[in-house]
Amino acid sequence: MGTDQPFSQTDLTWDYSDPVNGPTIPAPFFYDPSIFAEEKERIFMKCWHLVGHVNEFNEPGKYIVQDIFEQSIVVTTDKSGDIHAWHNVCRHRGNRLMTERRGVVGGVLRCKYHSWCYNLDGALRAAPRTEHLSNFSKEDHSLKKVRLEIFAGWVYITLDNDAQPISELAADSEKILHRFLPDMDNVELLEETDFIVDANWKVIQENSIEGYHFDLSGPVHKDLAALIDFKDYRLTAFDKWWTYTGPPNTEVSHAYGKPLEGATWQTDWFFNLGLWPNTTFYSFPYTDMIGTFIMIPLAPEKSLLRFGYYVPKGREVPDVTKAAIAWMNTQLGPEDIELNVTNQKGLHSFGFGSGRYLIDENLPNQSEHLVFHFHKLCYQAIRE
Ligand code: FES
Numbered sequence: 511m512g513t514d515q516p517f518s519q520t521d522l523t524w525d526y527s528d529p530v531n532g533p534t535i536p537a538p539f540f541y542d543p544s545i546f547a548e549e550k551e552r553i554f555m556k557c558w559h560l561v562g563h564v565n566e567f568n569e570p571g572k573y574i575v576q577d578i579f580e581q582s583i584v585v586t587t588d589k590s591g592d593i594h595a596w597h598n599v600c601r602h603r604g605n606r607l608m609t610e611r612r613g614v615v616g617g618v619l620r621c622k623y624h625s626w627c628y629n630l631d632g633a634l635r636a637a638p639r640t641e642h643l644s645n646f647s648k649e650d651h652s653l654k655k656v657r658l659e660i661f662a663g664w665v666y667i668t669l670d671n672d673a674q675p676i677s678e679l680a681a682d683s684e685k686i687l688h689r690f691l692p693d694m695d696n697v698e699l700l701e702e703t704d705f706i707v708d709a710n711w712k713v714i715q716e717n718s719i720e721g722y723h724f725d726l727s728g729p730v731h732k733d734l735a736a737l738i739d740f741k742d743y744r745l746t747a748f749d750k751w752w753t754y755t756g757p758p759n760t761e762v763s764h765a766y767g768k769p770l771e772g773a774t775w776q777t778d779w780f781f782n783l784g785l786w787p788n789t790t791f792y793s794f795p796y797t798d799m800i801g802t803f804i805m806i807p808l809a810p811e812k813s814l815l816r817f818g819y820y821v822p823k824g825r826e827v828p829d830v831t832k833a834a835i836a837w838m839n840t841q842l843g844p845e846d847i848e849l850n851v852t853n854q855k856g857l858h859s860f861g862f863g864s865g866r867y868l869i870d871e872n873l874p875n876q877s878e879h880l881v882f883h884f885h886k887l888c889y890q891a892i893r894e
């Protein structure tokens with residue numbers, strides 16, 4: 511028997527005209543530095559980035575720092591309660607202003623280098639020893655504004671002033687979010703957990719938008735599949751957003767190792783709503799929380815995976831919900847991350863190249879049509 515020719519693709523194109531019979535997006539799209547550079551410019555410098563819930567900005571001086579590659583943006587609330595986004599940089603000599611992920615400042619954003627101070631509305635309030643400078647005006651040295659939009663109670667920013675408003679792009683998602691997450695307007699952040707994953711951001715995304723591996727991969731996935739009526743799990747694409755939802759298995763008495771008796775929940779469904787390109791809102795069955803799941807690219811084969819957990823304000827967090835959060839952080843999340851890492855390694859193999867999508871309308875709960883949809887959006891964004 512002869513030796514197979516190793517796969518190698520150098521032209522970095524993909525014919526996606528026949529997802530059912532054709533190839534998956536070629537492997538180099540998950541590690542090639544030129545693809546990553548194109549994604550940075552054409553996807554991440556242009557898309558909307560979730561910063562947090564409006565309730566995280568309910569007092570003047572509260573801020574969140576959001577990095578988009580080497581760009582850093584600080585989102586703050588001013589004295590009148592308006593939320594603004596600024597480039598997180600001092601206009602004096604370019605020192606980064608705020609270095610913590612989130613916090614509260616008194617009335618100003620102060621640069622630690624030479625103590626220039628900016629009001630929460632971005633105006634330069636004080637710049638020591640500049641009184642005698644000729645040709646200098648504080649008005650010319652305000653913080654530079656970044657575009658911000660509040661949609662369905664969540665704060666988003668974009669570096670692209672021409673980006674389609676997120677309220678248009680995801681218009682119909684709002685009523686679905688409210689249907690499954692009725693307490694969405696009244697939540698606060700309970701916890702944020704960051705993981706560094708040695709995988710391309712798309713590897714993480716595609717894992718989460720298919721049900722094929724659900725009852726076939728690890729034991730924790732099977733536990734989750736058992737909480738839902740898996741045959742009715744459905745994955746639906748709406749252009750720049752998508753849902754994947756499963757109704758509850760009403761036979762269960764325990765979830766995440768806790769009895770359901772006496773517990774309360776926002777939804778008994780497994781609910782997920784993804785927004786192009788890298789944000790997911792979700793809730794686990796029988797939990798009283800809203801999870802955010804954000805895949806932030808750091809390098810072609812390194813991503814920051816950020817889990818946010820929001821719970822209704824002023825209500826005790828049920829034990830089942832607490833257990834679900836711990837289970838996500840220590841069991842389901844790591845089980846998927848392990849797959850992300852082994853998948854990333856395999857993509858380099860001379861024995862792979864391109865694969866096949868399992869797209870089957872007779873298996874709507876396990877079909878990979880949403881993976882294809884996502885790959886196509888990624889490909890079109892950089893190539894068309
Ligand atoms: S760089 Fe900020 S005050 Fe000098």
Ligand SMILES: [Fe+2]
Nearest residue numbers: 717718731846
């Ligand atoms: Fe998974």
